[in-house]
Amino acid sequence: MNILVFVKRVPDTESKIRIDQQSNSIIKEGLNFIISPYDEYAMEEALRLKEAQGGKVTAVSVGTKENQVILKKCLAMGADEATLIKDDAGETYDSLRVAKLLAQAVKQKFTEPHLLLFGKQSVGADNAQVPSMVAELLGMPQANVVTKLEIEGNKGTAYREIEGASEKVSFSLPAVVSAQKGLNEPRYETLKGIMMAKRKQIPELSLQDLGMKEEDLSPQLEVVRMDAPPPRKAGKVVEDEPPQAAKKLVEFLCQEAKII
Amino acid sequence: MTEPREKDFLNIEDLFRDEELMIRDTVKKFVDKEILPEIDAHHRKATFPLKLVPLLGEIGLLGINLKGYGCPGGSNVEYGLAMQELERGDSGVRSFCSVQGSLCMFPIWAFGSEDQKKKYLPKMAEGKIIGCYGLTESEAGSDPGSLKTRARKEGDSYILNGSKMWITNGSIADLAVVWARTEEGEIKGFLVEKGTPGFETSEIKGKFSMRASVTSELIFNECRIPEKNVLPRAQGLKPPLKCLTEARYGISWGALGSAQACYETALKYARERIQFGKPIASFQLVQHKLVNMLTAREKGKLLSLQVGREKDKGTANHAMVSMAKMNNVQMARNCARTAREILGANGICDDYVPIRHMMNMETVYTYEGTHDIHELIIGRAITGLNAFS
Numbered sequence: 001m002n003i004l005v006f007v008k009r010v011p012d013t014e015s016k017i018r019i020d021q022q023s024n025s026i027i028k029e030g031l032n033f034i035i036s037p038y039d040e041y042a043m044e045e046a047l048r049l050k051e052a053q054g055g056k057v058t059a060v061s062v063g064t065k066e067n068q069v070i071l072k073k074c075l076a077m078g079a080d081e082a083t084l085i086k087d088d089a090g091e092t093y094d095s096l097r098v099a100k101l102l103a104q105a106v107k108q109k110f111t112e113p114h115l116l117l118f119g120k121q122s123v124g125a126d127n128a129q130v131p132s133m134v135a136e137l138l139g140m141p142q143a144n145v146v147t148k149l150e151i152e153g154n155k156g157t158a159y160r161e162i163e164g165a166s167e168k169v170s171f172s173l174p175a176v177v178s179a180q181k182g183l184n185e186p187r188y189e190t191l192k193g194i195m196m197a198k199r200k201q202i203p204e205l206s207l208q209d210l211g212m213k214e215e216d217l218s219p220q221l222e223v224v225r226m227d228a229p230p231p232r233k234a235g236k237v238v239e240d241e242p243p244q245a246a247k248k249l250v251e252f253l254c255q256e257a258k259i260i
Numbered sequence: 261m262t263e264p265r266e267k268d269f270l271n272i273e274d275l276f277r278d279e280e281l282m283i284r285d286t287v288k289k290f291v292d293k294e295i296l297p298e299i300d301a302h303h304r305k306a307t308f309p310l311k312l313v314p315l316l317g318e319i320g321l322l323g324i325n326l327k328g329y330g331c332p333g334g335s336n337v338e339y340g341l342a343m344q345e346l347e348r349g350d351s352g353v354r355s356f357c358s359v360q361g362s363l364c365m366f367p368i369w370a371f372g373s374e375d376q377k378k379k380y381l382p383k384m385a386e387g388k389i390i391g392c393y394g395l396t397e398s399e400a401g402s403d404p405g406s407l408k409t410r411a412r413k414e415g416d417s418y419i420l421n422g423s424k425m426w427i428t429n430g431s432i433a434d435l436a437v438v439w440a441r442t443e444e445g446e447i448k449g450f451l452v453e454k455g456t457p458g459f460e461t462s463e464i465k466g467k468f469s470m471r472a473s474v475t476s477e478l479i480f481n482e483c484r485i486p487e488k489n490v491l492p493r494a495q496g497l498k499p500p501l502k503c504l505t506e507a508r509y510g511i512s513w514g515a516l517g518s519a520q521a522c523y524e525t526a527l528k529y530a531r532e533r534i535q536f537g538k539p540i541a542s543f544q545l546v547q548h549k550l551v552n553m554l555t556a557r558e559k560g561k562l563l564s565l566q567v568g569r570e571k572d573k574g575t576a577n578h579a580m581v582s583m584a585k586m587n588n589v590q591m592a593r594n595c596a597r598t599a600r601e602i603l604g605a606n607g608i609c610d611d612y613v614p615i616r617h618m619m620n621m622e623t624v625y626t627y628e629g630t631h632d633i634h635e636l637i638i639g640r641a642i643t644g645l646n647a648f649s
Contacts (some may be wrong), residue, residue: 030268034285067451069278070280072278072279076282076286086597093508140516186288188289188315188318188319189264189286189319190286190320191283191286191319191320191321191324191330191332191333191334191338191342192320192332192333194277194282194283194286194334195333195334196334197279197282198279
């Protein structure tokens, strides 16, 4: 089975994000970047499918040269190959741009993939759009926010997390599947894997290589303004004897907080 | 309040290659997920988290810097970064890896026969054989040359008699590398398998330091070791000391991890703890402490990294390693104590990590050459004069 896994480089979830109001973007200096955690579930699932059924796993990322690091991590986890689609535009938050680049790459450069695996969303931008867009552009079935995946021959069954329940969907391959937390527990990269990744080359594909021009990617989205979330208000402490405190608390919840 | 600086104050990360940082991050994740949630329970019960051993092997943290025979084949800097992260978790787990890799696998790798390497190294790298290292005796500590364990030749075997003390992993080990003196007065290395008649171990109880680690006495009573279990390429005191140099190098990095855990805990606490109406981090005396901890640790990082790069080039010597071990462990010992101090009464409970690190550091300060001994090693190197005899 031929599996493509799409991974994004994002700021470490432990990092404190600062915003530059002039450029409407986050300040990268001092930030630690990682592979988006949901993409790790996708990677792990691909490796498990390969181990069970054979085949090849290729990791793909769109972005600048710095994305090599997360692709190396995928190789260290056990991916057979990795490819960087070089787009010097960096983080545009334009999901359609990324989806077009990925869809074109799948058509042009990767022969007959059976499964396209994504994280359900990237942490940071959190748009959750790219998997669906790629599926649409390629005319493939899609199953998103998947917590369990079974592949048998040319058929897939996915269990999707929906509000208060789990939905079971069946589809034919090739298909797009996006991973939710719970799908699996990603493995640790091993030292041997990292040593092997050191020796592997990561080819780069430019827009030209994909037969695309900047006009094909005209932005569909403009970031008008970016703000940090407002700081959380301090909590309220009700100090009194228990019966009075309970009364005051209920009053607060009804009248001020308007929760009950 | 201005935004505090991010963790990597001097941008030392820029001095590492991507793969090196990848190894560090993998071990970091392992420590956060597997070690930190469990370590306090082990520390309280004085038990070693034995169930981690197969995973340590799987990730490749046993014999990291050894090549071939199923070993991971990493560089010395990679080895160092892994030790740093492990000891950020606990000195006991780092000690396990130091003993397994540098004190047990290394002598087999460096001084062993082809058969010995093939028989033991792959399984040790996987964690299926646990090793320990018997050099120290109750009356031969800083002066290992005075060891009293004897090896008497009898036919094609040696008969071991004597005992070894303060042996990390002793009672959980499947294999002991034991140094003993032959009748000719020469020190040789013996591979003693668990279950060999005449070989017993006894765990040392009542430790107030390095509690999440097994420390034992090894006892040899007419213990017969076949010739094929003698390390063929080790004669004299130099080979066992060479093993110590390997382990000391890793310890210098480990100390950085311990110091990091203590510093970060103290910094967070000081910024949150309100006294006299403001965070205690706003007081000059507390800032003084925090700044000194950070500065000492950043210097220590550069020291270990430089020695590591030299080691990878093959141009390091044992005195350089002594400087790194001496400086960084003292730094970590001070850091743990200062962090505990900043935490006030909270600092004496294991709800916060510094007290555990503070207790651990007493062992790390003492084993693998005490601080004083390293001063004398460096002293000999720069004066040409030997203070030992």
